[in-house]
Amino acid sequence: MSTNLRLGVMGCANIAWRSMLPALRKAEGWRLAAVASRTPDKAQRFADAFGAEAVVGYEHLLERDDIDAIYMPLPTGLHREWVAKALGARKHLLVEKSFAEDDSVTRELLAQAQAAGVCVIENYLFVHHAQTQAIREVIQEGAIGDLLLLRTTFSFPPLSSDNFRYQRELGGGALLDAGGYTAMLCQEFLGKPDIQRCDAHRDHEPCQFPPGRSAEGDAEPSFRRGRLGQGEEVRRMKSELKVLSSWLEWDPKTGVDLAGATTLRNSLGVVAQCYFGFHSYYQCLAEFLGTRGKLSTGRIFTAPPDLTPSLVLDRQSGREERTLPADNQYRNMWRHFRDCILAGDYEPGYQAIELQADLLTRIRTYAHGG
Ligand SMILES: NC(=O)c1ccc[n+]([C@@H]2O[C@H](COP(=O)([O-])OP(=O)(O)OC[C@H]3O[C@@H](n4cnc5c(N)ncnc54)[C@H](OP(=O)(O)O)[C@@H]3O)[C@@H](O)[C@H]2O)c1
Numbered sequence: 001m002s003t004n005l006r007l008g009v010m011g012c013a014n015i016a017w018r019s020m021l022p023a024l025r026k027a028e029g030w031r032l033a034a035v036a037s038r039t040p041d042k043a044q045r046f047a048d049a050f051g052a053e054a055v056v057g058y059e060h061l062l063e064r065d066d067i068d069a070i071y072m073p074l075p076t077g078l079h080r081e082w083v084a085k086a087l088g089a090r091k092h093l094l095v096e097k098s099f100a101e102d103d104s105v106t107r108e109l110l111a112q113a114q115a116a117g118v119c120v121i122e123n124y125l126f127v128h129h130a131q132t133q134a135i136r137e138v139i140q141e142g143a144i145g146d147l148l149l150l151r152t153t154f155s156f157p158p159l160s161s162d163n164f165r166y167q168r169e170l171g172g173g174a175l176l177d178a179g180g181y182t183a184m185l186c187q188e189f190l191g192k193p194d195i196q197r198c199d200a201h202r203d204h205e206p207c208q209f210p211p212g213r214s215a216e217g218d219a220e221p222s223f224r225r226g227r228l229g230q231g232e233e234v235r236r237m238k239s240e241l242k243v244l245s246s247w248l249e250w251d252p253k254t255g256v257d258l259a260g261a262t263t264l265r266n267s268l269g270v271v272a273q274c275y276f277g278f279h280s281y282y283q284c285l286a287e288f289l290g291t292r293g294k295l296s297t298g299r300i301f302t303a304p305p306d307l308t309p310s311l312v313l314d315r316q317s318g319r320e321e322r323t324l325p326a327d328n329q330y331r332n333m334w335r336h337f338r339d340c341i342l343a344g345d346y347e348p349g350y351q352a353i354e355l356q357a358d359l360l361t362r363i364r365t366y367a368h369g370g
Pocket of ligand 1 (some may be wrong): 010011012013014015016036037038039042043073074075076078096097098123124125164170177
């Protein structure tokens with residue numbers, strides 16, 4: 001492997017053009033080798049803009065031996081096929097959320113990744129924004145007392161009717177899209193076991209959370225080994241978050257869920273309420289209510305690189321607003337992905353994906369009455 005990791009992009013997606021590829025230029029240790037599209041014009045436009053070779057057809061990208069890693073911004077419904085093929089070609093993978101349509105496909109693919117010995121990361125960017133770490137620190141300082149409730153909303157106005165998010169066979173629907181962010185936020189603050197992250201480029205230590213409460217019954221996820229396919233051993237991790245209620249607004253016309261709401265609880269009794277959807281006024285909120293105060297932010301998931309996010313702290317003594325420095329979560333993700341590949345320990349990435357798939361699947365199952 002050369003010092004610069006060589007990247008191939010599978011699918012000339014909007015998110016790649018708008019955010020991920022501009023940020024790649026700001027991250028050290030990467031070289032964009034090739035961009036692949038189903039159509040020659042699109043591949044060429046991306047190749048010209050970002051300085052790479054244009055490839056027509058995703059399979060030709062995987063045939064190349066000058067590529068170490070793939071960034072895959074394809075719709076979720078195509079991941080089963082293309083993640084499996086990329087793993088077959090032993091490429092490290094940064095995969096757009098949601099990783100797969102359900103937990104069983106996820107586990108199949110992770111078993112394959114484990115066998116191939118490659119790094120796989122799901123692209124939840126806000127986890128790598130300094131704002132998320134700052135929120136942890138404020139709560140850890142005891143500024144709001146003990147955490148009781150996390151409320152989060154990620155929803156936006158209707159998209160163009162040909163958007164893949166309205167197509168069932170492409171893995172559309174609000175749960176796998178906006179809902180995934182709200183669930184991941186809950187995992188980050190209420191639910192996950194102690195997953196080690198490659199945070200070498202950050203100044204902060206990963207912190208324990210929430211403070212001031214017993215960790216009894218909290219840290220260990222339910223974990224057992226199972227068998228899949230031809231005797232292959234796979235992990236079976238379950239997020240420690242319980243689904244107390246869940247509702248999905250199913251649209252008979254498109255066959256996808258257009259919105260949803262869920263209530264979750266961890267073993268410490270901390271509750272989360274999430275709303276997500278495709279037909280509201282734009283919202284991107286997180287609010288942390290504690291015994292002595294409330295912390296909120298209006299741009300938790302999508303802070304652009306030039307935004308200076310602000311945290312609002314309400315307490316008996318009054319309101320305080322803290323403006324945080326701007327941060328580039330896209331660049332941070334490229335650094336994180338590289339660190340993880342070079343560290344050679346791929347378990348944390350697999351675990352984060354598996355826990356998230358487990359939670360999303362249980363939210364859907366509950367909503368369907370299961
Ligand atoms: N992490 C984040 O913050 C974030 C933000 C937005 C979106 N996303 C995720 O990124 C992915 C792409 O989202 P986007 O909004 O950028 O979508 P998009 O512009 O529609 O891109 C999807 C790409 O997938 C490829 N594709 C292959 N088969 C397709 C099909 N049958 N229908 C549609 N596209 C097909 C297309 O590439 P070619 O035409 O070049 O082959 C297309 O450009 C999704 O998984 C989404 O959830 C993540």
